[in-house]
């Protein structure tokens with residue numbers, strides 16, 4: 420079964436002035452589409468056919484780098500788009516999340532600074548995340564297609580993502596850094 424590029428949940432100009440319609444269209448229609456196309460090309464005969472996208476990300480980690488990269492990037496972007504919306508951004512974070520940001524990260528401004536810094540210091544392509552681990556929020560980053568979900572199957576888990584084996588970080592916000600040319604903060 421071939422995967423389809425997910426439809427954006429808003430129009431191309433919905434994220435202006437933070438992300439131009441041209442950037443969004445390019446990022447979704449070309450960049451994200453390319454991962455979906457490559458994944459569909461790589462799947463036949465890979466042994467991962469018939470699995471869900473998340474299952475492919477987990478099963479291919481450490482076993483098939485090309486499938487993992489493309490499935491991981493498709494999965495990451497599928498999560499990424501719905502985390503943004505027209506009129507979003509700023510400090511309009513749900514109160515329950517804001518309370519955790521205050522408690523664990525020293526307040527919204529410090530969190531914002533740490534999140535932007537993580538994006539700026541992610542060399543090349545990659546992602547930075549606002550994650551929950553052991554009941555505590557943290558800002559972290561991962562290279563290329565790596566998704567937090569893959570940490571559950573890697574052994575040992577990458578230190579950047581999981582600090583102790585078996586523990587899981589749950590992503591709740593992400594930033595896609597693409598060759599340092601595009602940086603987007605996703606805020607629900």
Ligand SMILES: [Fe+2]
Nearest residue numbers: 446450595597
């Ligand atoms: Fe991207």
